[in-house]
Amino acid sequence: VMAIRSVKRAPYFLIGWLWFLGTLVPVLGLVQTGLWPAMADRFAYVPLIGLFMIFTWGVPHICQNRGYRKRWILPPAAFLLAILITLSWKQVGHWENSITLFRHNLRFTSDNHVAHNNLGNALNEQNRTEEAIEHFFHALRVNPDYARAHSNLGVALHKQGRSKEAIEHFLKALRITPDNAKAHNNLGNALSEQNRTEEAIEHYLHALRIEPGDGEVHNNLGVAFCRKGNIEKGIVHFRKALWINPDHINARRNLKKALMIQQKYQ
Numbered sequence: 001v002m003a004i005r006s007v008k009r010a011p012y013f014l015i016g017w018l019w020f021l022g023t024l025v026p027v028l029g030l031v032q033t034g035l036w037p038a039m040a041d042r043f044a045y046v047p048l049i050g051l052f053m054i055f056t057w058g059v060p061h062i063c064q065n066r067g068y069r070k071r072w073i074l075p076p077a078a079f080l081l082a083i084l085i086t087l088s089w090k091q092v093g094h095w096e097n098s099i100t101l102f103r104h105n106l107r108f109t110s111d112n113h114v115a116h117n118n119l120g121n122a123l124n125e126q127n128r129t130e131e132a133i134e135h136f137f138h139a140l141r142v143n144p145d146y147a148r149a150h151s152n153l154g155v156a157l158h159k160q161g162r163s164k165e166a167i168e169h170f171l172k173a174l175r176i177t178p179d180n181a182k183a184h185n186n187l188g189n190a191l192s193e194q195n196r197t198e199e200a201i202e203h204y205l206h207a208l209r210i211e212p213g214d215g216e217v218h219n220n221l222g223v224a225f226c227r228k229g230n231i232e233k234g235i236v237h238f239r240k241a242l243w244i245n246p247d248h249i250n251a252r253r254n255l256k257k258a259l260m261i262q263q264k265y266q
Contacts, residue, residue, distance in 0.1 A: 010171035012057035019050030113142040117149045132156050147176040151183040163190045181210040185217045201225050215244035218250040234258050
């Protein structure tokens with residue numbers, strides 16, 4: 001109402017306010033898509049331009065009408081700018097990498113199983129496996145039915161050579177989300193290491209039924225078939241892996257070995 005009533009003497013107020021409201025609509029949460037989180041810093045970036053427009057044109061307008069001089073405005077404006085620069089510099093530091101981001105997140109939220117899982121992933125990627133495992137366990141203490149944490153914990157345990165424990169968590173992840181292709185693939189890897197090749201093949205095939213275009217699973221399945229002695233099927237899946245991803249080094253190496261076994265050097 002204020003914006004509409006002041007449109008003649010302060011058109012920037014209406015424009016800025018409509019900008020704010022209009023660009024806020026997609027991120028209000030009223031229309032929630034599955035890929036978006038409930039809240040995120042980036043949701044404020046574009047809408048706040050509208051409020052900045054009101055502030056940028058409004059302050060000089062008010063000061064001009066009231067007869068303020070520039071020298072009275074400049075010091076507080078410079079002070080405010082310095083504060084905002086400092087706060088922005090500090091905020092950007094939290095986004096340095098995934099570890100700093102999710103550690104910051106956990107300082108301000110309690111029992112956040114998603115943040116613990118994501119931090120565990122980031123640590124695991126840097127081979128800080130022990131720390132990662134702690135965060136995956138923490139995520140599962142908060143939410144025992146969090147399939148992603150079970151699957152990621154299985155990966156970390158498998159990396160440490162604890163295949164038996166890894167298999168337990170992959171199975172738990174699959175009980176919660178049976179169509180989790182990544183968990184099927186990871187479970188296949190763990191079973192394969194324990195020479196349970198038949199079971200591994202079943203899970204690789206299940207993963208491919210869900211995601212037929214996963215080159216990594218085709219490569220793993222090819223290895224399992226070769227271990228079982230079925231070189232022909234192994235070659236088929238190595239070729240499929242390379243058709244999907246021509247730069248898949250392991251698939252190329254495995255295909256070469258399989259062909260050499262068949263004495264097809266050409």
